[in-house]
Amino acid sequence: MVxxxxxxxxxxxxxxxxxxxxxxxxxxAVRGVLAELNISEDAFTTEQYTDAVIAHRSA
Incomplete structure (x- = not known):
C-alpha cells in the first residue's frame, strides 16, 4: 500500500x-484478493505511479 x-x-x-x-x-487470483478487500474493479488501474505524477505535474 502506498x-x-x-x-x-x-x-x-x-x-x-x-x-x-x-x-x-x-x-x-489477484481479482479474488482485491474482492476480499472489498476493492471493486472500477478502482483498478494499470497506470504507473510515475506516469500519473508526470500527468499531474503537466496539468
Whole structure:
C-alpha cells in the first residue's frame, strides 16, 4: 500500500506468482484478493505511479 504526495488516494499493488502453464490463473487470483478487500474493479488501474505524477505535474 502506498500514498503518493502528488496524487489523490491510496494505492495498493497486488501481485501473484504462477507457473507459465497457468498464466491465465494470475488475474483471477489477484481479482479474488482485491474482492476480499472489498476493492471493486472500477478502482483498478494499470497506470504507473510515475506516469500519473508526470500527468499531474503537466496539468
Amino acid at each position: 500514498t503518493v504526495p502528488e496524487l489523490e488516494g491510496t494505492f495498493i499493488e497486488v501481485e501473484t506468482l504462477v507457473e507459465e502453464a497457468d498464466l491465465s490463473e494470475g488475474p483471477a
